[in-house]
Amino acid sequence: MYSLPTPNPLAVVLLLGLLAFSRFYLYQRKTSLPPGPRGWPIIGNLLDVPLMHPWKVYDRWAKQYDSGILSLRIPGATLIILNDLNIVQDLFSKRALIYSDRAHPSVLNMMDVSRLFVFQDYGEKWKHYRMVFKHQFEANKDVPSRIHELAATRRLLGRLVKAENHEKELRLTAADAILSITYGIQAGWSGSIRKMRNVEPLNLVDALPLLNMLPSWFPGAQFKEKATRGKKLVDQVLQTPFEYVKAEVAKGTAVSSVASLFLASLEDVDSASQKELDDFQNILGTAYLGGADTTVSQLCSFTLAMLLYPNVQRKAQAILDSTINGRLPNFTDYGKIPYIDAIVNEILRWNPMTPLGVFHVLNRDDTYKGYTLPKGAICMPNIWAILHDEQRYGPHVNEFIPERFLTEDGGKMNPDISDVDAAFGFGRRVCPGRGRGLVLVFSEYVD
Numbered sequence: 001m002y003s004l005p006t007p008n009p010l011a012v013v014l015l016l017g018l019l020a021f022s023r024f025y026l027y028q029r030k031t032s033l034p035p036g037p038r039g040w041p042i043i044g045n046l047l048d049v050p051l052m053h054p055w056k057v058y059d060r061w062a063k064q065y066d067s068g069i070l071s072l073r074i075p076g077a078t079l080i081i082l083n084d085l086n087i088v089q090d091l092f093s094k095r096a097l098i099y100s101d102r103a104h105p106s107v108l109n110m111m112d113v114s115r116l117f118v119f120q121d122y123g124e125k126w127k128h129y130r131m132v133f134k135h136q137f138e139a140n141k142d143v144p145s146r147i148h149e150l151a152a153t154r155r156l157l158g159r160l161v162k163a164e165n166h167e168k169e170l171r172l173t174a175a176d177a178i179l180s181i182t183y184g185i186q187a188g189w190s191g192s193i194r195k196m197r198n199v200e201p202l203n204l205v206d207a208l209p210l211l212n213m214l215p216s217w218f219p220g221a222q223f224k225e226k227a228t229r230g231k232k233l234v235d236q237v238l239q240t241p242f243e244y245v246k247a248e249v250a251k252g253t254a255v256s257s258v259a260s261l262f263l264a265s266l267e268d269v270d271s272a273s274q275k276e277l278d279d280f281q282n283i284l285g286t287a288y289l290g291g292a293d294t295t296v297s298q299l300c301s302f303t304l305a306m307l308l309y310p311n312v313q314r315k316a317q318a319i320l321d322s323t324i325n326g327r328l329p330n331f332t333d334y335g336k337i338p339y340i341d342a343i344v345n346e347i348l349r350w351n352p353m354t355p356l357g358v359f360h361v362l363n364r365d366d367t368y369k370g371y372t373l374p375k376g377a378i379c380m381p382n383i384w385a386i387l388h389d390e391q392r393y394g395p396h397v398n399e400f401i402p403e404r405f406l407t408e409d410g411g412k413m414n415p416d417i418s419d420v421d422a423a424f425g426f427g428r429r430v431c432p433g434r435g436r437g438l439v440l441v442f443s444e445y446v447d
């Protein structure tokens, strides 16, 4: 019968000695990095990376290590976790030139997402894309695209009455609103564009934390498959609606939208450079991919909050009824009904949709508070921890309490309570769709 060979005691002692030495050595090397779990030789902190609610674990570690900045080392990457708003601002805002690159996990490269400026490194191309985005979306924010937001919301109302799957309807509405603003695409049109409204938006922002933690050699054929499907979807999202609007503009039947206004502003679409058109197509596609998923998460959080806290819903309904006298609310009411504005803030605070933000990457070595932060390190702002800081938002931060943002008599927003800007990210990469996103979710909540 086969029996296992007896291990040589000397070899065992040597192996244990080697492990202990390299663990000690690793610890020594780590002292120039911010604190964090000690880790193991070769695999570093791979086993420490929390898979469930990492933002809560990082928040706990920040208290345990008494440090607003933490680090983890995994093969091929250093992760820096920022749990404190002041630290995030010191690095992402005051040292923005160092901290504004993005991570490039190979699975995202396989999807060719560098066309989307959310994934581009800080640099001239990114600056150009972002400037055009801002100009087009801000310049056109009043007329006529607000009408698109409202129309998308009203379409949701009609569908919700008979809906069996509410999440699907909310998902559809978020896509509907962003597609309407960007391309002027309305419900009822057929073909692949209509199908796109039902395409589950890529969960890129949520997926990124997990993807970032995987080294490029990580075995996972399922990721390749997902990446191939993802690439097709990105191609479809970028090309289909843009080609559609181009054709509509050519026929003179285009509905007013960011895309049609841009195309109409060109003297002649056919003679515009291919690069100019490609760039614009990519910028518009980033709006869909950046805006649809974030908006739908907000709507789901809102629904959850209203189910868990029916008193808040009753109070909000009574306040709305008495304020707008029976008409349906619209985006012009945003900023005018403090209790509703407080609900919008509390949704962003209570359940931020990107609890670890979108990662920023260092483009060169840096030192901060005596620590050395290496070039290429991936920095995660713990937005969840920042928005659950009792020093800023008062007690019971895990509860949904819109009143925390109001003065004692409930009549005004309380200027002494921190805003929820952190939900939209930081520094030069701060969300450029913030204004849009806020008004959009406001309109959909109040309807």
Ligand code: HEM
Pocket: 117, 118, 119, 130, 137, 286, 287, 288, 290, 291, 292, 294, 295, 298, 353, 354, 357, 358, 359, 423, 424, 425, 426, 427, 428, 429, 430, 431, 432, 433, 434, 436, 437, 438, 441
């Ligand atoms: C309430 C809704 C929204 C929230 C909470 C939100 C949040 C965020 C966050 C946290 C980031 C990362 C910022 C950073 O890197 O520090 C981001 C980036 C971005 N968001 Fe939003 N977003 C929302 C709505 C929108 C909408 C509606 C659009 C499009 C119209 C949009 C477009 C973008 C784009 C293009 C980026 C990438 C910016 C860059 O990398 O330079 N977002 N958003």
